[in-house]
Amino acid sequence: MNAPDKAIEGAETAPDATLRQFSGYVMKRAVAVVRNDINAALTPLGLRMFSFSALVVIVDNPGLRQAQLADALAVERPNVVSVLDDLQSRGLVRRGRAPGDKRAYALEATEAGQDLCRQALQVVTEHEARVTHGLDEGQRLALIRALSIMEQTGRAPAGREDDDES
Amino acid sequence: MNAPDKAIEGAETAPDATLRQFSGYVMKRAVAVVRNDINAALTPLGLRMFSFSALVVIVDNPGLRQAQLADALAVERPNVVSVLDDLQSRGLVRRGRAPGDKRAYALEATEAGQDLCRQALQVVTEHEARVTHGLDEGQRLALIRALSIMEQTGRAPAGREDDDES
DNA sequence: TCACTTAGATATCGTTTGTATCTATCATTA
């Protein structure tokens, strides 16, 4: 039944071989897989990729404001509101008063939030080991570095040629 | 205006430094940037990342069926229907009759579809050059290879240790 | 012929993320 050779007439190995030349295509496919795995891993903790990220940033940066959190996570400000509502309602995060500005909140993780963060970091570290199992550490670091560079390059105004940021 | 030193108390360089250890996080951020750029580049052609991908696969694999297209793009079958409706209504793709199976279609690109595909490939190639401008070719290929490996690793049943696929 | 499977279409939902707008509160200055 399973014909190992499912060659489509004059197809070049894979039907999407042309697309696989482009990093964006391969990235999109890889992200889908990784997101599924990481969300499955975090579900038992009541977290998703995004709420996990928010929690980690808050734990690491006590006193952070919501707008700074949004900036750090590269999303628009409204997107953090419901996540914080959730984390706060579960007693993981407090929206403390920002000193000297009654509009703003100073975000901080509770003890429970820090505990959960530690657990989640372990879960995600295991996830990372799982999905990068096919890479050695040098490849893994090179991957992260390359992705970071691409993010920055793509965020820069298109058409600019100067890389200086001194 | 721009205070170059926005150090947050005892923050470690970047507020999301912890998260940047994880490939999934960096991938997600990079994908967002790349997707925006590629979609902006394709908009003048009336394409998006996904319809572009579908068009390329159809051009490369004449006679392909919808289910095979969905498989090739790693999405569920309903997701290709509306994209094909669009491509077909614009005269870029034909849903020809599949020989010997009246349920199935044999997809093929029209002349116009092939033309547009060529243009789109050029646009996307330029996009690729733009976003990978910070990488040399070796890094770019290593990135693509690493992402492919991760996709495959992550798709494999979790917890398995055997890599054999003979 | 009857039961089962498969290709594609339709309907619907969930997630993720963005834009626009509202409010309270700042900060500035006439």
Place this chain on the structure above:
DNA sequence: TAATGATAGATACAAACGATATCTAAGTGA
């Protein structure tokens, strides 16, 4: 100090993406 404009967060809404469930028509096999 009152008016103006900017900013922090909340709310409402919408667009894009992708999945599941189910329907139909057509194929397959006992």
